[in-house]
Amino acid sequence: MRMSPRTLGAAFAAAAVTAALVGAPPAGAAPATADGPARTYLVLYKQTAVPSDAADTVRDAGGEIVAAYDAIGALVARSGYSGFADAMQKDVKVEGASATDRFGVQVGDVQADGHDEQAPELPNSPATDGDNLSPLQWDMRQISTPQAHAVTGGSRTVVVGDIDTGLDFTHPDIAPNYSAADSADCSSGAPAPLRPGNDVNGHGTHTAGTIAAASNGIGIVGVAPNVRIAGIKSSTDAGFFFPEMVVCSFMWAAERHLDVTNNSYFADPFLFNCRNDKAQHAIWKAEQRAIRHAMNQGVTVVAAAGNESEDLSHPGIDTTSPDFPPGTEQTRDVTNACVVVPVEIPGVIGVSANGHNEQADSDEGPDYLKSFYSSYGVSAVDVVAPGGDSVYGRNAEAPNGRVLSTYPATTPCLRREVDPNEPSAVYCYLQGTSMASPHVAGVAALVVSRYGDLQNPQNGKMRPGQVEQYVTQTADPQPCPASVPAGYETVTTSLGEPQACQGGPGFNSWYGKGQVNALRAVTHDTGGNG
Structure with a gap:
């Protein structure tokens, strides 16, 4: 069932809170030190779930969690430590970790010239095609x-x-x-x-x-x-x-x-x-x-x-x-x-x-x-x-x-x-x-x-x-x-x-x-x- 607009706001807030809580470092820990500009990473786990110690692992590797997607065993992280990906991949639960900032393909448009069938149960209505253009x-x-x-x-x-x-x-x-x-x-x-x-x-x-x-x-x-x-x-x-x-x-x-x-x-x-x-x-x-x-x-x-x-x-x-x-x-x-x-x-x-x-x-x-x-x-x-x-x-x-x-x-x-x-x-x-x-x-x-x-x-x-x-x-x-x-x-x-x-x-x-x-x-x- 889709959430109402009020529930939607709660969902955005919950997502942010979850990321903040998951990424909060425990007291006394010494994470890796940033040595360059912050980059975004995708971390993929071998299992389709994010382990409970993910926050500790990410923090120790010099990063913080942006979003955790437990249903697919992946998370998005940010880190200014150049060895973040290598550090994460030392975790036996991690299948791979990759920086994504160079991994985009720009959208562009070509500019060259030269169940068994059933009666409908959803409310439907016809439409016309007489708009101005x-x-x-x-x-x-x-x-x-x-x-x-x-x-x-x-x-x-x-x-x-x-x-x-x-x-x-x-x-x-x-x-x-x-x-x-x-x-x-x-x-x-x-x-x-x-x-x-x-x-x-x-x-x-x-x-x-x-x-x-x-x-x-x-x-x-x-x-x-x-x-x-x-x-x-x-x-x-x-x-x-x-x-x-x-x-x-x-x-x-x-x-x-x-x-x-x-x-x-x-x-x-x-x-x-x-x-x-x-x-x-x-x-x-x-x-x-x-x-x-x-x-x-x-x-x-x-x-x-x-x-x-x-x-x-x-x-x-x-x-x-x-x-x-x-x-x-x-x-x-x-x-x-x-x-x-x-x-x-x-x-x-x-x-x-x-x-x-x-x-x-x-x-x-x-x-x-x-x-x-x-x-x-x-x-x-x-x-x-x-x-x-x-x-x-x-x-x-x-x-x-x-x-x-x-x-x-x-x-x-x-x-x-x-x-x-x-x-x-x-x-x-x-x-x-x-x-x-x-x-x-x-x-x-x-x-x-x-x-x-x-x-x-x-x-x-x-x-x-x-x-x-x-x-x-x-x-x-x-x-x-x-x-x-x-x-x-x-x-x-x-x-x-x-x-x-x-x-x-x-x-x-x-x-x-x-x-x-x-x-x-x-x-x-x-x-x-x-």
Whole structure:
């Protein structure tokens, strides 16, 4: 059962008190001495619990606990002692300890140009798609959201957590659906209240609008305009997602029993997390535990495949990581022992991107080419959704090829729209798998709204595996393209090889089970796929 706003304040306070008490050093102890600037660390224990003597161990190693996540056996610590990680790893209960300040991947959007089915038990109501900027939403028409909205616009009992750079919850298209009680700022590694002006980057407000912009006559209409949206800030203002922030975000989503989370970022020390690297192993395993814990609490997790035009199932070289501090990138060989988090965690719904480039008409409907930048892979992609394509997806309906969504009024945007009747309602055109993933998160929210069981909130209204089946089984199958436009073949993988689509029309590396279809999802029309 979700906590009330009053209980929410108590939860934040309890979290802070717990951290303070756990980190309080006993009298007479002599901790290691700081010899440099304070850094943040993730400490992973071998057991999925934080031992009772963790505070003593951390203190003796020269640190203090920021947050302890007992359910997954991990904690966040701060220390100015350069030997903190080594000191912690002398504890036989510790599996690994790693500093996280260099382990962030900055969010960015591509700027290149050239259960058995049952009657619904949750309160649902339809929605309309006649807001002032709705004609500009080619992406929504492409996945049949207007038709789905005639069935349902979602349920007010359903909450989607947008784990991102934050959320401008004062935006006129977001405010009607904002859930303050379910929102948090995890940028310190411990949950805190989300304050006004938190989304300096704008990325989180954009993804949130695609999910749940209200059908209110203003601006645009989201995929699920009747559900509630929670902002979970999981990055710095510059858009770097550090591991302790991501762990905090999934633990918060689990505690709040959120129905769906959208994840349009990489949560990793490097683009690829390699199991045989000591520092990376501890961090990706802590993230993995947090994600699986959230799923066990009924949270459906949707994630973007990434914008590197990389075959995630057959990686070769990583030249982009780490990208913080700037200029510290390394070139390294990567193999299938290296995975991308969260999209390659089992149970996560992985999403590649396409544009508004209709390739052919088939018995199943039109096919749309994978966006030139979108990563892909049989181990990563379950469905494809509109993310935009500024090179191969421009046409009369999509003049710049990008996706329009909500944006903070004070954040610069190269391609900006303003509602003609509401000057404070600002929107921005962006492209990326970051824009594709929230379409699927919105469809997942519609599925939970339509088929979820309100009597089972403690375990999620609908199990994540069931939601995934509804989303994938009702997608429009899309085969690998017989050909690609001129120039597309020059967009290569890290190995310099052309992007290759592998598989048949029922499932392949570019499109998974096909393009997500909101109408078929809310009517559970599998069309023989399920």
